[in-house]
Amino acid sequence: MNKIKEQTSFLFKFLHWPLIARILILIFIINSIFGAIIHTIEPEEFPNWFDGFWWTIVTTATLGYGDFVPVTVLGRSIAIILILVGTGFVSTYFVTLAASAIATQNNYLEGKVDYRGSEHIIVIGWNERVRETLRQINSMSSKPLSMVLIDQSLQKNPLHDQNVHFIKGNPSYDQTLLAANIKQAAFVVISADQSKNEVQADMNSVLTLLTVKGLNSEVYTIVEILTSQQVKNAWRAGADEVVQTNMFTSYVMINSMMSNGMSETLLNMLDQLKGxxxxxxxxxxxxxxxxxxxxxxxxxxxxxxxxxxxxxxxxxxxxxxxxxxxxxxxxxxxxx
Structure with a gap:
């Protein structure tokens, strides 16, 4: 009775293994059995079991090297059965392998794969400022930096060819930040959500900041705040730096009014001072x-x-x- 239970338990576990692993094991078992059979039927053509196993592998893989060939009617009958049964399993294995590779690639593009690295930069939110920020980070670094982009509005990774890992989800949820491996991150940059009005965008940024600091109080955080009323809340939430983009913009506009052409000069100066x-x-x-x-x-x-x-x-x-x-x-x- 116990032996039957053990066998049932093993079968249950086997059925829950990855599909590729199950097919590969079945291919090995089938080829091993047919290798032993052909060795038994035609010992002169297949001197040992491994020769028979080799023949079954090349036969089911439709390679057919011809170095081992059954010569008897019974041997060839076994070969026909092997081709009908084994080739189907091998073809299924390669099709499943290809489908799995495509599914994995799509999951990466759609932000469904957790990030496993450490000492990385997490950038929260997507807009043109973020695109330029990531471009600048890549351009000023002598070695590739690991960056993770978190956004819930994007359908796929917009920078998949620029060493940026994408996580799709709400950044104020623990599971989203944990998927980005927030506990081992070096920096977190929180960008204001441009799809919301300024007050709502700042409230979301502060809430995201609280979630980040709750999961990793040591990570260095830079948060973008649009309204002056929320700056104190950002400091209270644990921000290491607060960037008031609206204030910067107003300073540039005022200086341009006082001295024509100053905005371009300031941008050129900041570009030279980057890094x-x-x-x-x-x-x-x-x-x-x-x-x-x-x-x-x-x-x-x-x-x-x-x-x-x-x-x-x-x-x-x-x-x-x-x-x-x-x-x-x-x-x-x-x-x-």
């Missing part, structure tokens, strides 16, 4: 207590241009030359 040229530096111990002017001259000798100071969250661009450098300051510089 690692514009950065914050921790203050060296030897520079504490020195004036902004003196520190600027010291850094110029190192081909580094000092343009400002970040102090307790506030950034001073081109401060008075006699401003003293303090211990916890960060120096805003431009360097190659």
């Amino acid at each position: 690692s040229k514009l950065k914050f530096l921790d203050v060296d111990h030897s520079l504490i207590g020195e004036t902004f002017e003196k520190v600027s001259n010291i850094l110029l000798q190192e081909k580094t241009l000092l343009i400002g100071i970040k102090r307790r969250g506030d950034t001073m661009v081109n401060p008075p030359l006699l401003t003293l450098i303090q211990k916890d300051d960060c120096l805003l510089v431009i360097r190659d």
Whole structure:
């Protein structure tokens, strides 16, 4: 009774194996049996079992090398049965294999496959700003970076040929972020949803930020906020950086009104500063207590241009030359 139960249990498990594995095992079993039979019937033509097994493999695969051929009527009858039975299984195996490959490729394109890498960049939301952001990331990196795009409106990966893994789903749901392997991500960039009005877009961004920080409190997050009223909520939700795109746009427009052609100049300047040229530096111990002017001259000798100071969250661009450098300051510089 126990033996019957064990056999039934094994059969049940076998039926739940992947289809390709089941077909491959059946092919091996059938060819092994027919290999043993042909070796028994024609031992002179098939000196051992492996020769018989080899003959069954090339026969069912329709290769037919002809190095082993049955010569008796019974042997050829066995060959006919093998061709009728075995070839069907082999053909089914290759068809299933091809179908599985196509299905896997489609799943990748449609964002249904979980991401398994680590130290990657997760970009949430899709718009032209995101497209340009991903292009810039790829262009300024000397080695390919792993990037994951999360969006629920896209039907397929728009950047499948640019080392971008796509996850389709609502970014405020745990299962979507877990599919993007949020727990091992290095950065998360949250873009405002352009299909919603500004207030709703900011509420969604803050909710997504809360979900991200709930799953991985250590990941560095950059969130785009459109309305000034939601900036504090973004900081409260744990944002490491808040980008107020509407404020940036208004600054560019005002400067263009005051000085015609300034918008193009600003864009060119930002394009030249992309990557690692514009950065914050921790203050060296030897520079504490020195004036902004003196520190600027010291850094110029190192081909580094000092343009400002970040102090307790506030950034001073081109401060008075006699401003003293303090211990916890960060120096805003431009360097190659």
